[in-house]
Amino acid sequence: MEEDAPVIYGLEFQARALTAQVAETDAIRFLVGTQSLRFDNQVHQIDFDDENNLINKNVFLHKEGEIWHISSSPMDKNIFATCYNKTSDSKTEMQAALWKIPSEFDTSATEESSSSTKSLELLSRLDSTDYGDVKWLLWHPAGEDHRLISLADNNILMWDVDASGTTAKLSASTALESKGQPKFSCGRWNPHHNCTHIATANDTSIRGWDIRSMKQVYTIENAHGQLVRDLDFNPNKQYYLASCGDDCKTKFWDIRNPDEPLCVLSNHSHWVWSVRYNHFHDQLVLTSSSDSRVILNNAVSISSEPYGHLVEEEDNSDDNEEHGRERPQAQDGVIATYEEHEDSVYAVEWSTADPWLFASLSYDGRLVINRVPRTEKYKILL
Numbered sequence: 001m002e003e004d005a006p007v008i009y010g011l012e013f014q015a016r017a018l019t020a021q022v023a024e025t026d027a028i029r030f031l032v033g034t035q036s037l038r039f040d041n042q043v044h045q046i047d048f049d050d051e052n053n054l055i056n057k058n059v060f061l062h063k064e065g066e067i068w069h070i071s072s073s074p075m076d077k078n079i080f081a082t083c084y085n086k087t088s089d090s091k092t093e094m095q096a097a098l099w100k101i102p103s104e105f106d107t108s109a110t111e112e113s114s115s116s117t118k119s120l121e122l123l124s125r126l127d128s129t130d131y132g133d134v135k136w137l138l139w140h141p142a143g144e145d146h147r148l149i150s151l152a153d154n155n156i157l158m159w160d161v162d163a164s165g166t167t168a169k170l171s172a173s174t175a176l177e178s179k180g181q182p183k184f185s186c187g188r189w190n191p192h193h194n195c196t197h198i199a200t201a202n203d204t205s206i207r208g209w210d211i212r213s214m215k216q217v218y219t220i221e222n223a224h225g226q227l228v229r230d231l232d233f234n235p236n237k238q239y240y241l242a243s244c245g246d247d248c249k250t251k252f253w254d255i256r257n258p259d260e261p262l263c264v265l266s267n268h269s270h271w272v273w274s275v276r277y278n279h280f281h282d283q284l285v286l287t288s289s290s291d292s293r294v295i296l297n298n299a300v301s302i303s304s305e306p307y308g309h310l311v312e313e314e315d316n317s318d319d320n321e322e323h324g325r326e327r328p329q330a331q332d333g334v335i336a337t338y339e340e341h342e343d344s345v346y347a348v349e350w351s352t353a354d355p356w357l358f359a360s361l362s363y364d365g366r367l368v369i370n371r372v373p374r375t376e377k378y379k380i381l382l
Helices: 319-325 374-381
Strands: 007-010 014-020 028-035 041-049 054-062 066-071 079-088 091-100 119-125 133-137 145-150 157-162 168-175 184-187 197-202 206-209 216-218 228-233 240-245 250-254 264-267 272-277 284-289 294-296 333-338 345-350 357-362 366-370
Touching: 007 041, 007 054, 014 066, 014 345, 028 079, 028 357, 041 066, 041 079, 066 366, 079 133, 091 133, 091 272, 133 184, 145 184, 145 374, 184 228, 197 228, 206 228, 240 272, 284 345, 284 357
Parallel strands: 228 272, 272 345
Antiparallel strands: 007 366, 014 028, 028 041, 028 066, 041 054, 066 079, 079 091, 091 119, 133 145, 145 157, 157 168, 184 197, 197 206, 206 216, 228 240, 240 250, 250 264, 272 284, 284 294, 294 333, 345 357, 357 366
């Protein structure tokens, strides 16, 4: 069976910030933020035409500075937040702001025709000057809730954002007290438990926080041998968390028993920058690394769909025995390795409109759109 070929899009600047447009569930759409010190930075809105295997783009100016992190609002598909470095008076600060895509742009512009660029509309700044450099932004997973969390050095800041995004008020904060000068490297909002918990990483440790009390509720000390780079919660199993880091490993945790990981993947040969569960089929886990590879893993043994176990065993007829032999138990392992990149792959994201499609971004500005192999897709569906 012939597989769909990857689709590659090249940005003119280096880039490391990628997000799916979360509130958009009909069109396959991603946002990419660039990193240029000499020129105005850009946010590229990438639309993928699945039927014709084509990419359409719209480019918007982000004049504030290099984009280090981008996060799309689950409430409004045209609103997103960025962390960027602002240089002024020979000092550089990491700041954050909310932006809106201009409403008058041409959504049907093709890669060839859309040469003009419009500036993004600045909605509000998340002023955390007193707390440190902002490195990470987390939107509340439930689309009807108007809260946003920023991680600034060792501080967790909760913002109440109005529906239009034009006002953002700091409503709560807490600080990580630890020896040395701890700084958060990443975080993730837990979509379970009424969205009352988040997880953060600093150095080699992972910590859980209850945002109602702003207190720590669990700690995984020395979760990785080196810096933890990314976290993701299983969308279907409420206590399961994935992490990755500079020790080249991806680990899966049950946060009720943080002493030992449930599973460890060692498929990459350099730092692992990103880990993402599929939004529907949580046995499908993507990782990306500065070994220039993206790997699609099968973590079926710790998933909510251990489909090899679902073969009916009540009926002992010959037909059922034959059917049982046709469906061997699924095994953990690498489903596919994607090697279209030639530089560090800093981000990988599943589409929110198509559960079988994902995008990856490498530092040289190469965005690649790929799909789950059809054979694996049919194994899951049939």
